[in-house]
Amino acid sequence: MADKKNDIDETSGIETTGHNWDGIKELNNPLPRWWLWCFYLTIIWGVGYTIAYPAWPMITGATSGVLGYSTRAEVAQDIARFDEQNSALETALADADLTTLAENEELHRYAVAGGAAVFRAQCSQCHGSGAAGATGYPNLLDDDWLWGGDIENIAYTIRHGVRNETDFDARWSEMPAFGDILERDEIDGVVQHVLAISGQDHDAELAATGAEVFYDQCSACHAEDGVGNRDLGAPNLTDAIWLYGSDVAALTETVRNARFGIMPPWGERLGEADTKAVAAYVHQLGGGE
Amino acid sequence: MSETPQPLYAPQEPIFPRRVTGFFRTFKWWIMAVTLGIYYLTPWIRWDRGPALPDQAVLVDLANRRFYFFWIEIWPHEFYFVAGLLIMAGLGLFLFTSALGRVWCGYACPQTVWTDLFILVERWIEGDRNARVRLWNAKWDVKKWRLRLTKWIVWLVIAVATGGAWVFYFTDAPTLLRDLLAFEAPIIAYTTIAVLTATTFLFGGFMREQVCIYMCPWPRIQGAMMDDDTLTVGYREWRGEPRGKKHDDTTGDCIDCMACVNVCPMGIDIRDGQQMECITCALCIDACDDIMARIGKDRGLIDYLALADEPRERAGNPPRPIWHHILRTRTVIYTTLWSLIGALLIFALFIRSDIDLTVEPVRNPTFTTLSDGSIRNTYLVRLRNKLGEPREFRISLRSDALLRLELEGSDQRIITVAPDSTTQQRVYVIARPQDPAASIDRTDLRLWVEDVNSDARASRDTSFNGKANP
Ligand code: SF4
Ligand code: SF4
Numbered sequence: 001m002a003d004k005k006n007d008i009d010e011t012s013g014i015e016t017t018g019h020n021w022d023g024i025k026e027l028n029n030p031l032p033r034w035w036l037w038c039f040y041l042t043i044i045w046g047v048g049y050t051i052a053y054p055a056w057p058m059i060t061g062a063t064s065g066v067l068g069y070s071t072r073a074e075v076a077q078d079i080a081r082f083d084e085q086n087s088a089l090e091t092a093l094a095d096a097d098l099t100t101l102a103e104n105e106e107l108h109r110y111a112v113a114g115g116a117a118v119f120r121a122q123c124s125q126c127h128g129s130g131a132a133g134a135t136g137y138p139n140l141l142d143d144d145w146l147w148g149g150d151i152e153n154i155a156y157t158i159r160h161g162v163r164n165e166t167d168f169d170a171r172w173s174e175m176p177a178f179g180d181i182l183e184r185d186e187i188d189g190v191v192q193h194v195l196a197i198s199g200q201d202h203d204a205e206l207a208a209t210g211a212e213v214f215y216d217q218c219s220a221c222h223a224e225d226g227v228g229n230r231d232l233g234a235p236n237l238t239d240a241i242w243l244y245g246s247d248v249a250a251l252t253e254t255v256r257n258a259r260f261g262i263m264p265p266w267g268e269r270l271g272e273a274d275t276k277a278v279a280a281y282v283h284q285l286g287g288g289e
Numbered sequence: 290m291s292e293t294p295q296p297l298y299a300p301q302e303p304i305f306p307r308r309v310t311g312f313f314r315t316f317k318w319w320i321m322a323v324t325l326g327i328y329y330l331t332p333w334i335r336w337d338r339g340p341a342l343p344d345q346a347v348l349v350d351l352a353n354r355r356f357y358f359f360w361i362e363i364w365p366h367e368f369y370f371v372a373g374l375l376i377m378a379g380l381g382l383f384l385f386t387s388a389l390g391r392v393w394c395g396y397a398c399p400q401t402v403w404t405d406l407f408i409l410v411e412r413w414i415e416g417d418r419n420a421r422v423r424l425w426n427a428k429w430d431v432k433k434w435r436l437r438l439t440k441w442i443v444w445l446v447i448a449v450a451t452g453g454a455w456v457f458y459f460t461d462a463p464t465l466l467r468d469l470l471a472f473e474a475p476i477i478a479y480t481t482i483a484v485l486t487a488t489t490f491l492f493g494g495f496m497r498e499q500v501c502i503y504m505c506p507w508p509r510i511q512g513a514m515m516d517d518d519t520l521t522v523g524y525r526e527w528r529g530e531p532r533g534k535k536h537d538d539t540t541g542d543c544i545d546c547m548a549c550v551n552v553c554p555m556g557i558d559i560r561d562g563q564q565m566e567c568i569t570c571a572l573c574i575d576a577c578d579d580i581m582a583r584i585g586k587d588r589g590l591i592d593y594l595a596l597a598d599e600p601r602e603r604a605g606n607p608p609r610p611i612w613h614h615i616l617r618t619r620t621v622i623y624t625t626l627w628s629l630i631g632a633l634l635i636f637a638l639f640i641r642s643d644i645d646l647t648v649e650p651v652r653n654p655t656f657t658t659l660s661d662g663s664i665r666n667t668y669l670v671r672l673r674n675k676l677g678e679p680r681e682f683r684i685s686l687r688s689d690a691l692l693r694l695e696l697e698g699s700d701q702r703i704i705t706v707a708p709d710s711t712t713q714q715r716v717y718v719i720a721r722p723q724d725p726a727a728s729i730d731r732t733d734l735r736l737w738v739e740d741v742n743s744d745a746r747a748s749r750d751t752s753f754n755g756k757a758n759p
Contacts, residue, residue, distance in 0.1 A: 240662035
């Protein structure tokens with residue numbers, strides 16, 4: 001490498017940095033002076049910035065800056081601003097008559113969107129993020145409802161829950177465990193009868209004896225023809241939808257030990273507007289009546 | 290060889306471009322008039338789109354996420370039009386650069402156009418080159434203050450108008466102007482105007498050639514697109530040298546009058562050869578042609594030249610014709626690509642329907658069993674109405690299989706979409722238990738929507754999921 005200070009490029013007459021790559025030299029062109037001033041300005045700006053905004057890490061946090069800026073406060077402000085923007089709709093929803101909600105397009109859209117968000121946060125753990133439910137947790141998309149599928153009934157179920165001990169107005173019914181009441185072959189008969197009325201493969205002979213037992217023991221709640229009774233949350237046994245399964249084993253288990261599905265009351269936790277929002281959301285999923 | 294190292298930082302050398310007239314200068318005045326005209330007037334052109342839509346011909350409506358350009362309206366999901374235009378602009382620059390060097394810099398770049406305008410003002414107020422040099426060296430007396438302040442105020446007015454025109458592209462111009470004058474416009478409008486005013490004032494008035502030499506990335510990229518056939522401004526050294534005032538047989542055509550140096554806005558001497566600073570503004574060509582005419586020589590001592598022609602010209606042959614330099618593989622490739630993308634965009638613009646339909650099958654869960662054993666699939670259908678009035682669409686289904694269509698919340702098959710907006714509708718397709726589609730894994734189907742009042746229609750293919758066979 002050539003001596004840095006004395007190497008002048010012939011063509012341009014400019015000093016080189018002394019760096020040389022296979023004969024290609026780097027010119028040491030001077031920077032413009034305004035560039036230097038801009039550089040100093042950025043330093044001044046930087047110092048000012050750390051004074052104005054949170055910057056220096058301290059033991060328990062960072063310096064807060066004289067402008068008192070905080071990202072958290074900004075988020076809180078944003079949330080407050082959205083709440084404020086939505087407050088008219090929110091009050092309207094809390095006071096709304098659910099049966100006519102769909103007629104108010106804007107409010108309905110707001111309710112469905114809000115309901116969807118609440119559903120994902122609070123309801124999806126049991127009913128699934130797509131509301132398709134799971135064994136023991138009802139599918140909310142279909143047209144089969146234990147306690148009624150019009151929007152008022154849906155809202156009631158959400159508000160008070162099912163078979164919980166916290167809400168006095170919760171939906172309540174309890175199927176007896178027939179394992180203590182009926183003989184084994186009677187239970188088998190009832191199971192075959194249920195298979196028969198729901199149009200599945202069954203043993204006709206057993207089903208015939210089961211029909212009598214069903215009439216005596218089950219028809220009070222499930223009705224003589226097995227279509228159930230929504231006032232009692234007694235499921236329809238003649239359709240294609242089964243909360244706990246429709247094979248012999250699952251049905252035998254149900255008859256012998258009974259089932260006792262619980263849903264907590266949401267009315268107080270969600271508040272009026274959100275409760276209605278979830279109802280509106282669930283109602284428009286495809287099964288609403 | 291110097292013993293003291295050269296300084297690390299250099300002060301800005303003042304440049305006082307002289308007035309010049311000629312073909313290229315006239316051409317550049319026209320370009321300036323047209324580009325500035327377009328810039329200042331465009332936001333004020335009106336274009337009727339019906340009551341629900343804005344009537345500004347060119348509008349970037351950020352709040353509502355729409356871009357209006359005369360008869361074209363672009364929604365956010367059609368951003369590829371903007372991307373396509375940007376690619377075309379890029380390729381266009383490549384094409385021009387490879388054919389004509391830094392023409393963009395010399396003629397069309399806002400930095401050049403506004404600097405030209407600022408220098409024009411400077412000349413009106415302070416006089417031509419010699420007067421300005423004198424004023425520069427003069428003490429700060431009343432006269433100097435008066436001239437300088439007048440100049441700065443006029444520059445400032447231009448700068449405010451420049452920043453001011455910019456914001457009109459983003460909202461209704463007449464309304465904004467009224468608000469601006471009444472001090473009721475949004476703060477962001479004033480901030481934008483302030484920032485653009487400052488940059489215009491600074492870049493056009495004081496930074497000028499510094500922007501091109503030190504700040505702008507474009508000249509660094511341009512080098513990659515030029516080759517020996519690129520036409521750039523150059524000096525016919527073999528004709529001009531040895532330069533001299535004597536003007537007899539021992540000297541070349543250059544009489545060393547410094548006209549080319551004095552008019553150069555970049556403050557360089559083109560006779561030293563092609564240089565990084567040269568923006569090919571061609572003003573030195575005009576200046577030199579003028580001198581050549583006066584001393585009775587041919588024009589073109591300084592001219593648009595291709596490096597490839599140099600050996601021929603040195604040997605006394607005429608340069609090859611211009612088309613020979615311009616028509617070469619590189620430019621042909623750029624032109625082809627450019628036209629291809631242009632043609633594609635125009636094609637896309639024409640086949641674009643004014644109904645936009647997306648169908649999103651709900652896959653969580655893939656199907657729902659209904660109480661009678663039917664299998665139901667759900668689809669989220671999104672319909673965009675790009676027109677200024679509400680429209681009604683009839684939705685229908687085509688499939689080889691037996692399937693039924695239903696709409697959430699309605700017994701009918703009609704969806705109403707408000708003007709200039711999007712509606713989402715849950716659509717159900719149902720197969721009865723006894724029909725094959727209910728138990729087949731996958732059945733193809735097509736959803737059609739048609740405008741009830743016109744023949745506009747659109748369709749999407751999707752599929753129906755039955756219960757997979759056990
Ligand atoms: S160098 Fe950059 S700023 Fe200067 S004229 Fe060219 S493109 Fe414009
Ligand atoms: S050398 Fe000539 S073409 Fe280049 S910037 Fe100067 S005047 Fe313009």
